[in-house]
Amino acid sequence: MEKPRLFISRELFPEVIEELKKFYEVEVWDKYHGPSYEYLVEKLRSVDAYVSMVTDRIDCGLLQMAGRLRIIAQYGVGLDNIDVVCATRLGIYVTNTPNVLAESVAELTWSLILAVSRRIVEADHFVRWGEWYRTRTSVHPLMMLGTELKGKTLGIIGLGSVGRRVAEIGKAFGMRVIYYSRNRKPDVESSLGIEYRSFDDVVSEADVLTIHISLTPETRHLINEDTLRRMRKNAILINTSRGPVVDTDALIKALREGWIAGAGLDVFENEPLQPNHPLTAFKNVVLLPHLGSATHEARLAMARLVAENLIAFYKGQVPPTLVNSEVVKHRRPGF
Ligand code: 8YV
Numbered sequence: 001m002e003k004p005r006l007f008i009s010r011e012l013f014p015e016v017i018e019e020l021k022k023f024y025e026v027e028v029w030d031k032y033h034g035p036s037y038e039y040l041v042e043k044l045r046s047v048d049a050y051v052s053m054v055t056d057r058i059d060c061g062l063l064q065m066a067g068r069l070r071i072i073a074q075y076g077v078g079l080d081n082i083d084v085v086c087a088t089r090l091g092i093y094v095t096n097t098p099n100v101l102a103e104s105v106a107e108l109t110w111s112l113i114l115a116v117s118r119r120i121v122e123a124d125h126f127v128r129w130g131e132w133y134r135t136r137t138s139v140h141p142l143m144m145l146g147t148e149l150k151g152k153t154l155g156i157i158g159l160g161s162v163g164r165r166v167a168e169i170g171k172a173f174g175m176r177v178i179y180y181s182r183n184r185k186p187d188v189e190s191s192l193g194i195e196y197r198s199f200d201d202v203v204s205e206a207d208v209l210t211i212h213i214s215l216t217p218e219t220r221h222l223i224n225e226d227t228l229r230r231m232r233k234n235a236i237l238i239n240t241s242r243g244p245v246v247d248t249d250a251l252i253k254a255l256r257e258g259w260i261a262g263a264g265l266d267v268f269e270n271e272p273l274q275p276n277h278p279l280t281a282f283k284n285v286v287l288l289p290h291l292g293s294a295t296h297e298a299r300l301a302m303a304r305l306v307a308e309n310l311i312a313f314y315k316g317q318v319p320p321t322l323v324n325s326e327v328v329k330h331r332r333p334g335f
Contacts, residue, residue, distance in 0.1 A: 002025075003023065003024050003025040004023075004024055004025065004048035004049060004070075004314070004334070004335045005024065005025045005027070005046065005047040005048050005049070006020060006024035006025065006026050006027070006047065006048065006049040006050070006051070006310065007027050007029070007043055007044070007047040007049075007050050007051070008020075008026060008027070008028045008029065008050075008051040009029050009034055009035055009040070009050070009051060009052055009053050009056050010028075010029060010034060010051075010053050010075070011028055011029075011030055012028070012051070012075070012303045012306070013299075013300055013303045016300075016303040016304060016306070016307050019307050019311075020307050020310060020311075023310070023311055023314045024048075024049060024310065024314070027047075034053055034055050034056060035056070037057050037062070040056060040057075040058075040062060041061075041062050041065055044062060044063075044065070044066035044069055045065055045066060045067060045068075046068070047066075047068070047069060048068055048069065048070050048071075048334060048335065049069070049070060049071045049072075049073070049310055049313070050066075050069060050071070050072050050073070051073050051074075051075055051306055051310075052072050052073070052074050052075065052081070052082065053074075053075055053076065054074070054075075054076040054078055054080075054081055055081065055271070056081060057081055058072065058081055058082040058083065058087075059083050059086075060083045060086035063083065063086050063087055063090055063092060064086075064090070066092075068332075068334070069092055070091075070092060070093060070313070070331070070332045070334050070335075071092065071093040071094075071095070071309075071310065071313045071319070072087065072092060072093070072094050072095070073095045073306045073309045073310050073319075074094065074095065074096045074097070074306075075097065075302055075303065075306050076096060076097060076101075076293070076302070077096050077097055077098050077101060077293075078096075078214055078215065078241075078242060079094070079096055079214070079323060080214065080215040080216070080242060082094060084323060084324055087324065087327070088324040088326055088327045090332075091327060091330045091331055091332040092327065092332065093313060093319060093322060093324065093327050093331070094322070094323045094324050094327075095306075095309035095313075095319045095320075095321050095322050095323060096321055096323055097301075097302040097305045097306060097321065098161065098321055099161050100298060100301035100302055100305055101292070101293035101298040101301070101302060102160075102161035102162045102164075102165050103165060103297075103298070104292065104293050104294070104295040104297065104298035105162045105240055105292040105293055105298075106162050106165035106166045106169065107295075108240055108266060108288070108291055108292050108294075109162070109166050109210055109212075109238055109240045109292075110166070110169055112238050112240065112264030112265075112266065112286055112288070113149070113208055113210070113236070113238055113264065114149075115264060115286045116236045116238070116262045116263065116264045116284065116285075116286050117146050117147045117148075117149060117208070117236060117262075118146035118147075119144055119146050119283075119284075120286075121286050122144070122283045122284075123144055126144065147207075147234070147261075149173045149174070149175055149208070150173060150174035150175065151174060151175070151176070152175055152176070152207035152208065153175065153176045153177075153178060153205050153206050153207050153208070154166075154167070154170040154173075154175040154176070154177045154178070154206065154207070154208050154210070155178050155179070155180075155197075155202040155203065155205060155206025155207075155208065155209045155210070156170075156177065156178070156179040156180075156194075156202070156210055156212060157179070157180055157181075157199070157202060157209070157210070157211045157212065157213055157222075158179075158180075158181055158211065158212035158213035158214075158241070159179050159181040159185055159188060159212070160181075160212060160213075162212045162240075163179065163181070163210075163212035164188055164192070166210060166212065167179060167188075167192055167194050168192055171192055171193060171194070175208075176195075177192070177193075177194040177195070178194065178195045178196070178197045178201070178202050178205060178206070179194055179195070179196060179197070179202065180196070180197055180198060180199045180201075180202040181196075184196050200230065203227050203230050203231055204230045204231065204232070205232075206231070206232070206235055207232060207234060207235050207236070208235065208236050208238065209231060209235055209236070209237050209238065210237075210238040210239075210240075211223065211237075211238070211239045211240070211241045211245055211246070212240070212241055213241055213245065214241070214242070215241070215242035215244055215245055219242075219245050220244050220245065221244065221245070221246070221247040221250075222245050222246075223237065223239075223245060223246040223247065223250075223251070224247040224250050225247065225250040225253065225254075228250055228251065228253075228254040228259055228260060229254070229259055231254075231259065231260050232260075233258065233259065233260065233261065234261050235260050235261060236260065236261055236262045236263060236264065237251070237260055237262075237263045237264075238263070238264045238265075239263075239264075239265050239266065239267055240266040240267065240292045241267060242267055243265075243267040243268040243269040243270070243271065244269050246265075246269075248268070248269045248279070251263065251279075252278050252279065255279075255282050255284070255285065261284060262282075262284035262285060262286075263282075263284070263285045263286075264285070264286045264288075265279070265285065265286070265287055265288070266288040266289075266290055266291055266292055267290055267292075268290075271289075271290055272289065273287065273289075305320070305321060308320055309321060309322070314335065
């Protein structure tokens with residue numbers, strides 16, 4: 001029997017590809033940058049299964065042309081690039097990779113919090129480019145002072161698996177932790193010793209404000225000029241969720257005019273960030289190239305979960321991290 005065809009839109013771990021080859025006829029896009037939208041439109045007409053990346057735009061127009069596609073296994077947790085409602089209507093399964101990347105994203109969030117509050121990148125440049133040497137002094141009482149975290153308030157927007165782990169680490173730093181989330185989570189509040197507040201209170205009370213929500217039409221530019229003006233002047237903003245949750249122009253204005261003290265950003269409205277972007281001019285901003293889940297552990301676990309989903313689907317089972325469970329009622333016929 002002919003194997004179903006699987007298109008993988010970026011190189012994955014070889015052992016995972018080998019495993020998938022037992023069930024599928026696998027084709028991997030092997031270039032560093034992803035396939036164009038036009039390429040995907042053509043390619044998806046002829047495949048049964050597809051491993052997508054968060055940077056692939058999968059809209060309804062594309063899905064309607066993908067006549068034999070039955071499952072999209074997203075290599076990532078965020079689904080803002082996929083029209084899931086349309087996929088469900090068309091009987092296409094959609095899976096993602098929740099939980100397995102929470103630890104890595106939380107640790108990266110903390111890397112940014114520490115890097116901004118202790119000026120790590122600025123200090124590295126100070127040493128690397130000889131400025132320290134030119135001062136002719138090893139230590140000066142007022143050199144490169146940062147901010148201590150103990151006793152400060154950590155404000156978390158979104159208490160999913162990442163937000164929760166960020167909260168836990170915040171408590172270990174001796175911070176007061178407050179959060180806002182669509183659904184209040186009293187059990188987490190009591191187990192971690194954190195407090196629920198309104199969105200406005202979290203924004204205005206936080207010394208460190210960190211965002212852990214998905215991108216939806218409602219959360220686009222949630223952090224805007226109005227929000228930034230209500231933050232404390234000593235506060236730092238951290239974003240490891242999705243770039244468009246923060247209005248970049250408003251953030252640049254806030255940094256220029258000193259409404260906040262700094263920012264740590266792993267995600268941007270337009271990725272990759274262009275060289276000489278206005279954000280690159282600020283010493284009190286640390287910029288990373290969307291590295292949240294970029295650890296050996298998380299990326300391998302994500303790839304394995306993608307494979308588990310595809311293999312379960314192949315066997316006619318419900319994939320373990322199916323997003324659109326309603327689709328089960330009208331699965332497209334096929335393998
Ligand atoms: C990417 C992410 O998936 O999971 C997400 O939503 O943004 C990241 O983990 C990862 O960079 C691979 O594309």
